[in-house]
Amino acid sequence: TIEELIAAEQTRISVFNASGVEGLAGQTADYLTSHGFEVVEVGNEVWSSTSSITMYTSKPYTATFLKDQANINSYNINWYPSPDADVDVIFILGVDWANNNPMP
Secondary structure, three states: HHHHHHHHHEEEEEEEEOOOOOOOOHHHHHHHOOOOOOEEEEOOOOOOOOOOOEEEOHHHHHHHHHHHHHOOOOEEEEOOOOOOOOOEEEEEHHHHHHHHHOOO
């Protein structure tokens, strides 16, 4: 399953809320944890209408999962290879995620 593939990648992810919706980063962190991610940081970010992903290490199943879940286009996926980074992925939650996400 995708959860098994994600768990095997052992992705360390930071989740930052840029939507202005209180508590969204925490809710999203819980959702991602339930899908096998290791959420290492939760916080707030400057407001953004669109969500984005920043990848520091190669985690293809993680990238695909987040891209599909958040309906992120390739313009909002940034690759900055850095194997020594404290996290593998930063997921910034925009208004688009606040208004349309798969969380129950």
